[in-house]
Amino acid sequence: MSGILSICYLIASVTYIIGLKMLSAPATARRGNGIAAGGMTLAILATIFLYEHDGQRLGNYPWIFTAIVIGTLIGATIAKKVKMTAMPELVSFFNGMGGACAALISLSEFGDLVRQADPASPGLLLPAGVLGRFLVILLGLIIGSTSFAGSMVAWGKLKGKMKDLAFRGQHLMNMVLLVLILGMAGYLLFDMTSGNTYLFYVIFAAALLYGVLFVLPIGGADMPVVISLLNSFTGVAAACGGFLYDNKAMLTGGILVGAAGTLLTILMCRAMNRSLVNVLIGSFGGEKHAAGGPTVAGTYREISLSDAAMVMAYSKKLMIVPGYGLAVAQAQHTCHELEKVLEDRGVEVKYAIHPVAGRMPGHMNVLLAEADVSYDKLLEMEAANEEFKSTDVVLVLGANDVVNPAAKSDPSSPIYGMPILEVELAKTVIVNKRTMKPGYAGIENALFYQPRTSMLFGDAKKVLQDLIAEIKTI
Amino acid sequence: METVIQFFQANIQYLYIVILMIFLGIEVIGRVPSVLHTPLMSGANAIHGVVIIGAIIVMGKAGSTHYVALAIGFIAVVLGTLNVVGGFVVTDRMLEMFKKKK
Numbered sequence: 304m305s306g307i308l309s310i311c312y313l314i315a316s317v318t319y320i321i322g323l324k325m326l327s328a329p330a331t332a333r334r335g336n337g338i339a340a341g342g343m344t345l346a347i348l349a350t351i352f353l354y355e356h357d358g359q360r361l362g363n364y365p366w367i368f369t370a371i372v373i374g375t376l377i378g379a380t381i382a383k384k385v386k387m388t389a390m391p392e393l394v395s396f397f398n399g400m401g402g403a404c405a406a407l408i409s410l411s412e413f414g415d416l417v418r419q420a421d422p423a424s425p426g427l428l429l430p431a432g433v434l435g436r437f438l439v440i441l442l443g444l445i446i447g448s449t450s451f452a453g454s455m456v457a458w459g460k461l462k463g464k465m466k467d468l469a470f471r472g473q474h475l476m477n478m479v480l481l482v483l484i485l486g487m488a489g490y491l492l493f494d495m496t497s498g499n500t501y502l503f504y505v506i507f508a509a510a511l512l513y514g515v516l517f518v519l520p521i522g523g524a525d526m527p528v529v530i531s532l533l534n535s536f537t538g539v540a541a542a543c544g545g546f547l548y549d550n551k552a553m554l555t556g557g558i559l560v561g562a563a564g565t566l567l568t569i570l571m572c573r574a575m576n577r578s579l580v581n582v583l584i585g586s587f588g589g590e591k592h593a594a595g596g597p598t599v600a601g602t603y604r605e606i607s608l609s610d611a612a613m614v615m616a617y618s619k620k621l622m623i624v625p626g627y628g629l630a631v632a633q634a635q636h637t638c639h640e641l642e643k644v645l646e647d648r649g650v651e652v653k654y655a656i657h658p659v660a661g662r663m664p665g666h667m668n669v670l671l672a673e674a675d676v677s678y679d680k681l682l683e684m685e686a687a688n689e690e691f692k693s694t695d696v697v698l699v700l701g702a703n704d705v706v707n708p709a710a711k712s713d714p715s716s717p718i719y720g721m722p723i724l725e726v727e728l729a730k731t732v733i734v735n736k737r738t739m740k741p742g743y744a745g746i747e748n749a750l751f752y753q754p755r756t757s758m759l760f761g762d763a764k765k766v767l768q769d770l771i772a773e774i775k776t777i
Numbered sequence: 778m779e780t781v782i783q784f785f786q787a788n789i790q791y792l793y794i795v796i797l798m799i800f801l802g803i804e805v806i807g808r809v810p811s812v813l814h815t816p817l818m819s820g821a822n823a824i825h826g827v828v829i830i831g832a833i834i835v836m837g838k839a840g841s842t843h844y845v846a847l848a849i850g851f852i853a854v855v856l857g858t859l860n861v862v863g864g865f866v867v868t869d870r871m872l873e874m875f876k877k878k879k
Contacts, residue, residue: 319824320801326820326868327809333872336820340865343827347861350830354837361837363847370836370851374858382866387874393867394819401826401860407853408831411839411846435788531818537825544831546791556827558795562802563821567814574811664814672874683811 311349312552318342319556323563346552347371387673388630391663392461395530398537399454405447405540406507409440412547413503416440420497434492436547441488443543444503445510450536452514457530460518469520474584477516484509525582527663528571532579535564574658575721603739606757608766611733612773618695618731620651622687624724625671627661628701628736632763635674638700641771642676648774653680655687655697655724657705684722691728699726699734701763703741707748716746732756735766816871823864829857 318338325335354361361367378397385393416437459465484506491502521529538560545554572579606614615621629638642652654676660667668681682690691697699706702724709716710723726732732755739758741747750756759766785792809817836850 315827319827320805322824323802323817323821324805326817327806327813329810329813329875332813332816332820332875333869336816336823336865336868336872339820339824340869343824343861343865346827346830347833350833351837354834356834356838359838361834363836363839363841363850366847366851367833367836367854370854371858374855375862377855378859378861378863379866382863382870385867387871390815390819390867390871393863394815394822397826397860397863397867398822400856400863401822401828404826404832404853404857404860405828407849407856408828408835411835411849411853414845527818534818534822534825537828538821541825541828541831542795544828548831548834550830551794553827553830554791554794555798556824558798559802559805560821560825562799563806564802564818566803566806567809567818567821570809570811571814658811658814663818664811666815668812669815669871669874 305353305355308349308353309551311345311353312550315342315346315349315552316555318345319559323559386633387670388633389462390669391527391530391666392458394663395454395458395461395526395533398530398534399451399458401537402447402450402454402533402540405443405537405544406451406510407447408544408547409444409447410507412436412440413444417497417500437492437495439543439546441492441503441506443540443547444507445484445488446536446543447540448507448510449514449517450533450540452511453518453533453536454514454530456515456518457526457533461526467520467522473516473520477513480509480513480516484513521582527659528568528575528579528582530663531564531568531571535561535568538562538564571659571664574664577721601752603751604754604757606733606759608759608769609773611757611759612770612777614731614733615645615650615696615698615770616648616774616777618650620653620690620694621645621696621698622653622655622682622691622694622726622729624655624657624697624699624702624706624726625660625667626657626700626702626705628703629763630661630666630670630701632701632765634700634762634764634767635670635676637764637767637771639671639674639676641767641774642680644771644774653682653687653690655684655691655726656681657684657702657724658722660702660705684724688725688728691725694729695731697726697729697732699732700767701735701737703736703748704746706750707746708750709746709748718746726750727753727755730755733759735759735761735763737762816868816875819864819868819871823861823868826857826861826864829854829861832857 319342322335322339325331351367487502487506518529538557542554542557545557572582645652656667658664704718706724706726708727710718710721713719727750734751734756832850832853836854839846839850
């Protein structure tokens with residue numbers, strides 16, 4: 304029977320690889336996701352019915368199925384109900400659940416380990432043969448807990464329930480904490496007695512704390528990078544389970560995600576022209592106070608709704624730059640409507656998509672796809688920057704940092720070096736924002752004070768609706 | 778030194794798997810367009826939900842009166858299922874919207 308189980312695991316491993324491969328191309332992505340899900344279902348069912356522990360089939364079926372049904376109901380409901388704008392925090396939430404799962408497995412296995420050991424022996428509690436097993440239990444605990452706590456903080460931050468918190472010496476403290484965790488783990492590994500098993504739980508608590516402190520100072524703009532990194536952490540934690548149970552499906556799936564997740568994290572950093580170290584140590588949110596920087600001052604020009612409608616209606620070529628403001632206002636459908644109204648008047652409308660617009664790479668594409676915006680109207684950054692020169696009007700909808708010229712001109716700016724959409728090349732720029740408050744990265748934007756720029760304040764959806772109504776009357 | 782070599786010898790299969798998987802993971806998503814970063818992250822997130830297998834084993838091998846292991850296992854299975862089901866469903870929802878455009 305265990306032969307069939309191995310074959311099931313082999314098939315599952317292959318589906319993960321094929322799934323990831325297909326997920327990397329737009330045409331096959333959805334099928335790839337389905338294939339990986341199928342492999343996962345197979346692996347789970349095979350484990351329940353075929354896995355043998357010490358020659359015994361698994362028991363407690365009622366409990367296992369109850370737990371799976373509960374998890375499925377909750378998971379599917381949240382995943383189906385959540386708004387497309389809340390996608391990043393949801394990924395973070397699910398990632399945290401996986402991390403917690405890995406940590407709990409370690410907790411339970413540690414309990415077994417202690418129970419099996421001879422309580423009468425005063426010295427080393429563990430026979431040398433289980434050292435490897437204990438090592439992966441410890442690793443699974445540390446990585447899983449860190450990933451769980453970190454993901455929960457990231458989730459809270461993206462939901463807006465938690466603020467960035469950076470204090471002096473925080474990185475030093477994080478370092479000390481990490482060294483402490485590893486030190487305790489090493490000590491426990493080689494010198495565990497029945498008297499110091501409590502250290503295991505101290506490590507557990509310390510790893511949770513580390514996860515919190517690790518994510519807390521990192522600013523909102525960098526959150527996608529952090530989530531992606533924690534995602535690969537959880538992959539490694541899952542792989543630890545693979546070692547623990549000699550389970551190839553867990554091992555391959557975990558390592559695959561660990562490696563792919565790490566690369567994805569680096570790719571995301573590259574899209575922002577920053578290094579991973581810079582993201583983690585530089586802590587965007589904390590730096591802005593220290594840097595101070597030249598404060599952008601001056602006067603900005605406001606444009607009335609009817610003027611804006613007029614300018615747009617009589618332009619030849621209009622480029623829309625969507626940002627998180629559009630997502631928050633759930634204005635993607637209204638935006639598509641405006642596009643249609645303008646096109647009926649003969650205006651050429653396109654979208655300029657910055658790779659990190661919104662709160663995650665690709666976030667804007669997902670939102671606009673939801674609103675039925677045609678795929679070929681979406682220009683990637685390089686293509687868009689070529690076209691701005693010949694564009695009459697750029698309409699910036701709730702985007703800020705991705706159009707901030709400071710990224711090109713001001714070396715002291717925290718976003719210096721990030722490639723941006725060069726909207727200032729266009730003849731007219733209309734910026735829709737709710738207020739003059741700085742954007743997610745917390746820095747001022749000189750674009751708003753340039754002579755070609757005019758501001759159109761208000762909620763993106765409301766403004767777009769009013770614009771559509773205005774344009775129709777012209 | 779002796780122990781290190783022994784360790785390698787005893788775990789050589791695992792080491793092969795781990796190293797090959799690392800290269801494979803990098804290779805497989807090497808040329809992903811930035812459009813797909815979010816769905817890909819979400820899909821990878823669902824795949825590491827495979828950790829649920831461990832949770833099922835913890836629960837399935839626990840003695841029926843061993844309540845601590847049962848409780849921990851139960852919570853772990855629920856959380857693992859959340860990761861798997863939620864991850865795949867949400868990825869599918871994202872990609873569904875791409876599909877219409879093709």
